[in-house]
Amino acid sequence: MSDARAARGSPVRQRTAVRGENTGAPRRLLGAFGEVLITLGVLLLLFVAWQLWWTDVTANRDQTSTIQTLERDFADERQGGPAGKEPPATLKSVPFGKAFAIVRIPRFGAEFARPVLEGTDRGTLKKGVGHYQGTAMPGVVGNFSVAGHRTTYGRPFHNIDRLRKGDVIVVETKASYVVYVVDRHLLVTPYQMEVIAPVPQDPGAKPAAAWMTMTSCHPKFSATQRYVVFARLDKVIPRGDGLPASLMAAPSGAVA
Amino acid sequence: MYPALWRLLPGPRPVKALQCLILLLAVVAVCFVWLFPAVAPYMPFNDNTIAPGPQSPGPSQ
Numbered sequence: 001m002s003d004a005r006a007a008r009g010s011p012v013r014q015r016t017a018v019r020g021e022n023t024g025a026p027r028r029l030l031g032a033f034g035e036v037l038i039t040l041g042v043l044l045l046l047f048v049a050w051q052l053w054w055t056d057v058t059a060n061r062d063q064t065s066t067i068q069t070l071e072r073d074f075a076d077e078r079q080g081g082p083a084g085k086e087p088p089a090t091l092k093s094v095p096f097g098k099a100f101a102i103v104r105i106p107r108f109g110a111e112f113a114r115p116v117l118e119g120t121d122r123g124t125l126k127k128g129v130g131h132y133q134g135t136a137m138p139g140v141v142g143n144f145s146v147a148g149h150r151t152t153y154g155r156p157f158h159n160i161d162r163l164r165k166g167d168v169i170v171v172e173t174k175a176s177y178v179v180y181v182v183d184r185h186l187l188v189t190p191y192q193m194e195v196i197a198p199v200p201q202d203p204g205a206k207p208a209a210a211w212m213t214m215t216s217c218h219p220k221f222s223a224t225q226r227y228v229v230f231a232r233l234d235k236v237i238p239r240g241d242g243l244p245a246s247l248m249a250a251p252s253g254a255v256a
Numbered sequence: 257m258y259p260a261l262w263r264l265l266p267g268p269r270p271v272k273a274l275q276c277l278i279l280l281l282a283v284v285a286v287c288f289v290w291l292f293p294a295v296a297p298y299m300p301f302n303d304n305t306i307a308p309g310p311q312s313p314g315p316s317q
Contacts, residue, residue: 035257046284051291051299120305122297130305188306196306215306223303229312 051152055126059154063128066099066115074174074239078251092137094118101138103129103146103156106250107163114156116171125152132196136210138171139178139236145196145213150220150227157216160227161185168247169212169231173190176200179230179245180212188226191233209233 037048094100101116116130124130136142148157167182188195197214198207210233218227237243259260265272 019257039257043287046287047292047295050288051296054288055296099283111296125305132305190303190306191308192304217303225298226306 004120041080055152056154059126059152063154063156064125066128067102067113070099070102070115074172081127086219093138094131096133099128100173101130102216104170104172104248105163105167106170106248107167108159109198110248110250114148114154120147127151128154129156135196135213136198136207138173138212139176139210139233141210142173142198142212143196143213144178144202144208145215146213150216150218157214158217158220160229161216161218163229164251167251168234169214170243170247171212172243174239176239177237179237179247181234182229184230184249186228186230188224188228190223195226195230200230246253 005116012084017049050138060086096119097117099115099117101228102113103116104113106112116131117124117137118133119126120130120132126149132145132147134146137146146234148160150157150230163185164181165184169182171178171180176190186201194201194203197205199205199209200211200213212231212233214225214229214231215224218225261276262272265275267275
């Protein structure tokens with residue numbers, strides 16, 4: 001075989017064949033093995049690039065388009081669609097996976113707006129902020145609980161740790177602007193369900209106030225803990241009255 | 257592996273190089289569209305929800 005190869009091979013390969021009968025095959029095998037390792041290494045780097053950069057690109061694009069659809073939808077309602085005569089009813093339940101609200105957080109930048117979808121499975125959280133099924137709807141007594149990515153997939157809650165007591169969170173629904181004010185934050189294990197209880201951190205208690213809970217992973221790029229922010233309902237502004245610009249003013253030390 | 261690929265591709269050098277580039281882009285596309293999304297759920301940094309788990313119900317804080 002080495003003769004045949006030497007006969008049609010390039011000068012380089014002829015030389016290696018001359019050096020010894022046994023070095024050729026192992027050497028080529030080792031070379032191929034090295035190439036496989038290098039390829040795997042490059043693929044890993046490519047995966048990191050995809051996860052940290054590309055998922056943000058696609059998710060931001062998708063979420064922006066969802067926001068536009070929601071805004072159109074909400075505006076139609078105000079101008080009087082089929083049921084436009086009477087004010088739209090408060091949300092009671094939403095089908096799984098459907099976007100039903102927009103969350104705006106001035107601390108994250110004046111332009112910050114993310115869709116809120118029903119459900120918190122992986123697929124839903126790629127499309128925006130997920131609403132824990134069974135928890136209260138925005139503005140009503142109970143605990144409106146949502147989860148969002150800290151990193152990757154558009155990372156809506158990337159800066160959740162920058163929220164300070166008194167920061168405004170606006171949840172825009174078809175009917176109204178629901179304004180929550182940040183109360184406190186907490187680090188918990190991923191299994192501490194009591195943070196999304198109707199009365200946060202007091203499971204079993206009967207709710208008398210409207211709360212909002214935001215959860216995201218902590219530390220960044222880890223799933224060890226959850227960063228949890230509790231916000232208390234401040235007011236509900238009917239959509240017709242419009243959102244006061246002063247409310248959306250960026251607080252000092254805001255991200256963008 | 258790669259020398260073999262280079263020998264397998266037809267045409268003169270520039271044509272071979274172009275084919276390599278196309279193959280590379282195809283591999284990247286396959287990774288981005290199918291492979292990586294399939295692998296991502298097994299990565300440790302994509303969980304951000306509170307869920308009932310092995311320690312549930314967790315200790316109250």
